Amino acid sequence: MKFYSTKQQTPPVSLREAVLKGLPADNGLFMPEYIPALPHDFFKNLENLSFQQIAYRVAANLLGEDVPAQDLERIVYEAINFPAPLVSLSENVHILELFHGNTLAFKDFGARFMAQLMGYFVRDDKNTLEILVATSGDTGSAVAHGFLNVPGINVTVLYPKGKVSNFQEKQFTTLGNNITALEIDGTFDDCQALVKQAFLDKELTEKLRLSSANSINIARLIPQAFYYFEAYKQIKNKQKPTVFVVPSGNFGNLTAGLLAKRMGLPISQFVAATNANDIVPYYLSSGTYQPRPSIQTISNAMDVGNPSNFARMADLFEEVDKMRNEIKGYAFSDEQTKQAMSEVKEKYNYIIDPHGAVGYLALKSYMGEFGENINGIVLETAHPVKFAEVVSPQIGEEVAIPERMRYLLEKEKMSIPMSANFEDFKTFLMKK
Numbered sequence: 388m389k390f391y392s393t394k395q396q397t398p399p400v401s402l403r404e405a406v407l408k409g410l411p412a413d414n415g416l417f418m419p420e421y422i423p424a425l426p427h428d429f430f431k432n433l434e435n436l437s438f439q440q441i442a443y444r445v446a447a448n449l450l451g452e453d454v455p456a457q458d459l460e461r462i463v464y465e466a467i468n469f470p471a472p473l474v475s476l477s478e479n480v481h482i483l484e485l486f487h488g489n490t491l492a493f494k495d496f497g498a499r500f501m502a503q504l505m506g507y508f509v510r511d512d513k514n515t516l517e518i519l520v521a522t523s524g525d526t527g528s529a530v531a532h533g534f535l536n537v538p539g540i541n542v543t544v545l546y547p548k549g550k551v552s553n554f555q556e557k558q559f560t561t562l563g564n565n566i567t568a569l570e571i572d573g574t575f576d577d578c579q580a581l582v583k584q585a586f587l588d589k590e591l592t593e594k595l596r597l598s599s600a601n602s603i604n605i606a607r608l609i610p611q612a613f614y615y616f617e618a619y620k621q622i623k624n625k626q627k628p629t630v631f632v633v634p635s636g637n638f639g640n641l642t643a644g645l646l647a648k649r650m651g652l653p654i655s656q657f658v659a660a661t662n663a664n665d666i667v668p669y670y671l672s673s674g675t676y677q678p679r680p681s682i683q684t685i686s687n688a689m690d691v692g693n694p695s696n697f698a699r700m701a702d703l704f705e706e707v708d709k710m711r712n713e714i715k716g717y718a719f720s721d722e723q724t725k726q727a728m729s730e731v732k733e734k735y736n737y738i739i740d741p742h743g744a745v746g747y748l749a750l751k752s753y754m755g756e757f758g759e760n761i762n763g764i765v766l767e768t769a770h771p772v773k774f775a776e777v778v779s780p781q782i783g784e785e786v787a788i789p790e791r792m793r794y795l796l797e798k799e800k801m802s803i804p805m806s807a808n809f810e811d812f813k814t815f816l817m818k819k
């Protein structure tokens with residue numbers, strides 16, 4: 388399988404190149420040249436398969452030519468080592484909990500799979516791959532956990548001093564081994580600028596094999612298709628049409644769902660749920676793609692004004708009418724989101740995070756417009772404790788850190804304090 392650039396200004400590349408490079412030189416995004424359908428017997432047998440078995444079959448369908456079966460199976464089993472349970476709130480409303488990984492959000496799926504696949508591709512190389520990642524909290528922890536102990540790869544996380552929560556900080560400063568955390572005396576933008584400058588520095592790039600764990604790497608997208616199959620498996624009444632509701636920011640999650648559908652999963656509709664950053668719902672209604680500066684909301688992982696995966700969606704559909712047939716879009720305010728968190732708690736005794744709440748609202752709107760006789764599945768993208776400061780006051784109840792994560796709070800922080808001056812960062816890297 389080759390991977391082409393959505394901009395088509397560079398020739399298609401191998402999986403290895405797509406994964407290690409991240410981005411094509413023409414600044415498009417990599418896409419698989421074709422998306423084969425899975426065989427009928429796979430779907431007939433779905434309910435007898437474990438999540439890992441399903442994930443392997445889906446991965447092999449796309450990557451089976453490029454990674455030998457045994458290696459691919461090991462990669463998948465290593466990456467997908469936590470469940471994605473479907474919780475039914477009612478006969479029509481289901482929640483797909485994607486937060487059972489190490490950092491309590493769905494990004495663990497993508498980060499872990501990308502880490503394993505990169506590790507596989509560099510396994511015989513003599514130069515260590517040095518991954519630099521700037522974070523305002525979440526990306527850094529998912530990437531750090533994903534790459535922890537992957538041979539041949541080191542990760543350096545840069546984060547702004549005093550600007551991430553204690554729990555977040557513990558997630559990437561307590562790991563040790565191949566993960567180093569730099570506590571930068573500056574802002575998130577400073578951290579990002581340091582990373583960018585490192586990639587442009589000749590001396591550094593000659594000495595070190597630098598890489599970024601880019602969020603638009605194709606290796607992060609593919610594993611996100613796995614859990615659409617796992618969700619469908621868990622639906623009891625499969626007679627009704629399946630509608631996936633995806634709380635969206637950069638639209639990677641939704642794009643992965645489109646891949647799952649192209650592989651044959653019987654998905655009737657997608658619902659793109661956004662906060663005030665309603666670029667895609669606006670595109671679906673008006674036909675005009677109009678990126679804007681992002682607006683800050685309480686569902687802040689979706690505060691994106693120019694969704695990076697829109698290029699992949701546009702590439703898959705080619706025209707807006709085709710996209711409209713498969714995707715409906717709805718957007719909601721913070722006030723509505725807060726009300727929805729209360730409603731879900733009162734009606735179903737379920738604690739939903741602000742991103743999931745936006746999805747819940749979109750499902751209600753969709754049902755109001757197109758009818759209720761469906762299986763509506765809302766992707767719950769994060770554990771509510773990650774947003775406890777908005778969730779707890781709204782529902783009048785503390786949200787507890789899951790038992791399995793409490794040990795982190797006891798662990799000692801190990802980070803290297805550093806100025807936001809590039810020369811300091813460079814000196815640190817040159818010593819590697």
Ligand SMILES: *Cc1c(COP(=O)(O)O)cnc(C)c1O
Pocket residue numbers: 492493494525634635636637638639640641688689742768769
């Ligand atoms: C990243 C993220 C999203 C948005 O996902 P995209 O794939 O960028 O659309 C939604 N919710 C949470 C909690 C996230 O971390």
